[in-house]
Amino acid sequence: MITLAMDIGGTRMKLALLEDGKILKERMVEAYRDGKYQKNLDTAEREGRAMMAEMGLDRVDGLGIAFPGLVNPKEKVVVSANGKFVDAIGYDLKGWVKRTFDCPFVLDNDSNAALIGEVAYGCAQDTRDAVMMIFGTGVGAAAMMDGRLIRGKHFQAACIGGHMVIEAGPDATPCNCGNIGCMEANASSWSLPLFARKDPLFEVSALSGLEVIDYKNLKRCADEGDLLAQKLLKRSLDCWSANLCNLIVAYDPEVIVLSGGIARMGEDLRRPMEEHVNKYAWTPWGHPAIRLAANPEASVVLGLHKMTLDEIAGKNAL
Numbered sequence: 001m002i003t004l005a006m007d008i009g010g011t012r013m014k015l016a017l018l019e020d021g022k023i024l025k026e027r028m029v030e031a032y033r034d035g036k037y038q039k040n041l042d043t044a045e046r047e048g049r050a051m052m053a054e055m056g057l058d059r060v061d062g063l064g065i066a067f068p069g070l071v072n073p074k075e076k077v078v079v080s081a082n083g084k085f086v087d088a089i090g091y092d093l094k095g096w097v098k099r100t101f102d103c104p105f106v107l108d109n110d111s112n113a114a115l116i117g118e119v120a121y122g123c124a125q126d127t128r129d130a131v132m133m134i135f136g137t138g139v140g141a142a143a144m145m146d147g148r149l150i151r152g153k154h155f156q157a158a159c160i161g162g163h164m165v166i167e168a169g170p171d172a173t174p175c176n177c178g179n180i181g182c183m184e185a186n187a188s189s190w191s192l193p194l195f196a197r198k199d200p201l202f203e204v205s206a207l208s209g210l211e212v213i214d215y216k217n218l219k220r221c222a223d224e225g226d227l228l229a230q231k232l233l234k235r236s237l238d239c240w241s242a243n244l245c246n247l248i249v250a251y252d253p254e255v256i257v258l259s260g261g262i263a264r265m266g267e268d269l270r271r272p273m274e275e276h277v278n279k280y281a282w283t284p285w286g287h288p289a290i291r292l293a294a295n296p297e298a299s300v301v302l303g304l305h306k307m308t309l310d311e312i313a314g315k316n317a318l
């Protein structure tokens, strides 16, 4: 069975055609950043159809759509977008799919999909107790206990694990979710430029000459000896490690998977987090394994593929 997966993120969208847990064809497209979900869906449809045409397909068996916010996967509606795609909330996706691909489909949070993808086909196939940390525009999380994805009464358990609080007090950093002191307000792709620009070292840092302050550029500048870049990278690693300890306390995982664009840092990301967890996390049974997704750009679409196959087979227990 061939499924189409649409991972529509805050800055980019990844589209893929998959069969038997393998990506047959994929492409990455810039997402519109003006908050228009409809325009992104139109693009996803056009690009999806172009990939299908290249493979001589006029239909797919199922469709999986990931959203970088809170969704109700049972009703297949977006519940909260947290600043991204405000017209997505309550959008009639069932109607859109009927008008476009007219096939069975799933909608889920992107972090949840990423964890399912890694457990089904990726680096966590050997466990039923896993946690995902996925680094995109923000930082997403997901948790599986005894083979079951943790969802919660309102479908917001675990998947907003990047909004665990790591700073207390009235001066804690404001977050785009409305809370203060959230981890991703302290260390994520969206908050990084804010911290860089308000630092006294900014004027003398190579970061001040960059058009885009992202983790790819930050890592390069840090490797070249830029003091502010090194300071911000260290601070981010500390925040992510603290958050990982929180996720361990909450979900008792055996395996932790790091995915998303920033996971391309590889061992420079994984090793400091592993050292922190091994030193500080309260896990008397031993240490959770911390692994990098083999292809950090693929976790979500692999998970959407698995969820779509389950939906077609009537095995999606929601």
Ligand SMILES: [Zn+2]
Pocket (backbone or CB within 6 Å): 162, 163, 175, 176, 177, 178, 179, 182, 183, 185
């Ligand atoms: Zn928050």
